[in-house]
Amino acid sequence: MSDTSTNGYKSGSRLEQVLRAGHFAVTAELGPPQGADGEIIRKKARLLKGLCEAVNITDNQTAIVRMSSIGAGAIVLQEGLEPVIQMTCRDRNRLAIQSDLLGAYALGARNVLCLTGDHQSFGNHPTAKNVHDLDSVQLIQMVVEMRDQGRFQCGDEIKGVAPRFFVGGAANPFGDPFEWRPYRLGKKAKAGVDFIQTQLIYNVERFSKYMEKVRELGLHEQVYILAGIGPLKSPGMARYMRDQVPGLDVPDHLVDRMTAAASGISKEDKAARREAWRKEGIQIAIELVQQLKGIEGVAGVHIMAIEWEEAVRPIVEGAGLFPRPEPEPLPTADDPAD
Amino acid sequence: MIVAEQKPLDEIRDLIADAGKVLVVGCGTCVTVCFAGGEKEAGILATSLRMASKLNGNAQDVTHLTVQRQCEWEYLDPIEEQIRQAEVVVSLGCGVGVQALAEHFPQAWVVPGLNTSFMGLPTEQGVWEERCAACGSCILGLTGGICPIARCAKQLLNGPCGGSQDGVCEVNAETPCAWQLIYDRLKAHDRLDLLMEIQPPKDWSTSRDGGPRRITREDLRLVAEQVE
Structure with missing residues (x-):
């Protein structure tokens, strides 16, 4: 066997190994810069190393041009951290996606998250042409078939090494139609997805209802579901997410808690108010992790601390998820694997 | 029908700036019905x-x-003399009409007076909405008669994205989410099973991606030859 042997694992990624071993997994998010400074990636990677199994590297998130997910992912790998390459259908057709994934695999990436992508009208190039040659379900199916059948989407055989990714997808339990959402997850499971990262969850009660249906369909036994966690930075952010962001459900009591956090502090003391809000935001995130951990079928959390990577450590530690489990090293090619 | 809207007057004035004699040619079909170029x-x-x-x-x-239809030669022949006398012809037809005039009268300089918007219909007085993207491979039989290629901002084929909220598209609050419409309709017809099937990657070769399209009907061609 070559060095691509995965010894019974689909990809052999750390994320896959930790999930397969039955540990409660943690992934985080690393947003690349709007520039070409690799040092920014290294600094963020150092903040996150040891706190999670892998970090998602966003792909032109919210349709704003940033350093590529694969380029930034290669730097993250150099820092000894495992990337989850995000791949959207907005900017690339099936040719570009497949060729980029071959390159990502050759660079050492082993996880990929398959997304539709935010519409370009939200970003900084609203006059751009979008692609959407595939949708996220078809993308999942394509990457799974590249791995399991060694074939490109057209059916041609992949020459030599086929990319063996641990394949992820996204789910928004709060999108409409609400009752359809578990079935959409089922479609991704049918397409062969290995893990799911959900939209940010603040409304645990509503998410529990979603998970009830997910369990009824048996989907929690087919895919690893990582619940999305996002620490709130301020009451303003909480209100914005509650009122302005489609597909997010932030209950009023969390907005009130964020507001109350700085209630005794003078409005003049901006630094102290900011500090108090952030402390409360992290505390809420810790409580959410603990509540979500108790829901059957939740296999881990995905912590999205956008431009606030420092928040990941206190959340992981506060929720009792530190230190992270160390998977057994994969046997080398020469070892008798079985 | 084809829906269009008139270009800003200043843009049209720029297009005819150097001409002394200008002919505006309206079209009596789609663009008349949508009050753009009749x-x-x-x-x-x-x-x-x-x-x-x-x-x-x-x-x-x-x-x-105004001619009955700019997109058919037989309606253009009668205006040959007026076209010849004009230094610039402003077509108020759709993009097909503009090109038909230019193709039929090679000596004429033809400019567009409209922006051709989409294929659609009036949903109420004064409001037109897109319905068909002419992808060349109709899937309306799988989607309850509602087209996600023309009506979903991301042309999704396997259900709504995460941005569908309260029945509207995240891209524009005035646009209904096509997949919410499809879901409601399939549910009403007890055909949600259609939504459970994974739709494979679409063959876009019948769409614009395959290059300019052409339909040849040999049966009709033969008839035409016999007539001659």
């Missing part, structure tokens, strides 16, 4: 252009006429 609009545009050129101290001779 007889009435052609008349108003010609008058506006005349007035604007006079005010500008460089009076242009702008006349207008």
Whole structure:
């Protein structure tokens, strides 16, 4: 066997190994810069190393041009951290996606998250042409078939090494139609997805209802579901997410808690108010992790601390998820694997 | 039908700036129905252009006429003389009409007076909405008669994205989410099973991606030859 042997694992990624071993997994998010400074990636990677199994590297998130997910992912790998390459259908057709994934695999990436992508009208190039040659379900199916059948989407055989990714997808339990959402997850499971990262969850009660249906369909036994966690930075952010962001459900009591956090502090003391809000935001995130951990079928959390990577450590530690489990090293090619 | 809207007057004036004699040609079909380029609009545009050129101290001779359909040669032959006399022809047809005039009258300089918007229908007085993207491979039989290629901002084929909220698209609060509409309709017809099937990657070769399209009907061609 070559060095691509995965010894019974689909990809052999750390994320896959930790999930397969039955540990409660943690992934985080690393947003690349709007520039070409690799040092920014290294600094963020150092903040996150040891706190999670892998970090998602966003792909032109919210349709704003940033350093590529694969380029930034290669730097993250150099820092000894495992990337989850995000791949959207907005900017690339099936040719570009497949060729980029071959390159990502050759660079050492082993996880990929398959997304539709935010519409370009939200970003900084609203006059751009979008692609959407595939949708996220078809993308999942394509990457799974590249791995399991060694074939490109057209059916041609992949020459030599086929990319063996641990394949992820996204789910928004709060999108409409609400009752359809578990079935959409089922479609991704049918397409062969290995893990799911959900939209940010603040409304645990509503998410529990979603998970009830997910369990009824048996989907929690087919895919690893990582619940999305996002620490709130301020009451303003909480209100914005509650009122302005489609597909997010932030209950009023969390907005009130964020507001109350700085209630005794003078409005003049901006630094102290900011500090108090952030402390409360992290505390809420810790409580959410603990509540979500108790829901059957939740296999881990995905912590999205956008431009606030420092928040990941206190959340992981506060929720009792530190230190992270160390998977057994994969046997080398020469070892008798079985 | 094809839905279009008139270009800003200044843009049209720029397109005809160097001409002394201008002919505005309206079209009596789709663009008449959507109040963009019919007889009435052609008349108003010609008058506006005349007035604007006079005010500008460089009076242009702008006349207008309307044909039943700009996209068929037989309706264009009768206006050959008027076309010949014009230095610039402003077509108030859709993009097909503009090109038909240019193709049929190679000596004429033809410019567009409309922006051709989409294939759609009026949903209420004064409101038109897109319905068909002419992808060349109709899937309406799988989606309850509602097209996600034309009506979903991301042309998704396997259900709504995460941005569908309260029945509207995240891209524009005035646009209904096509997949919410499809879901509601399939549910009403007890056909949600159609939504459970994974739709494979679409063959876009029948769409614009395959290059300019052409349909040849040999049966009709043979008939035409016999007539000759």
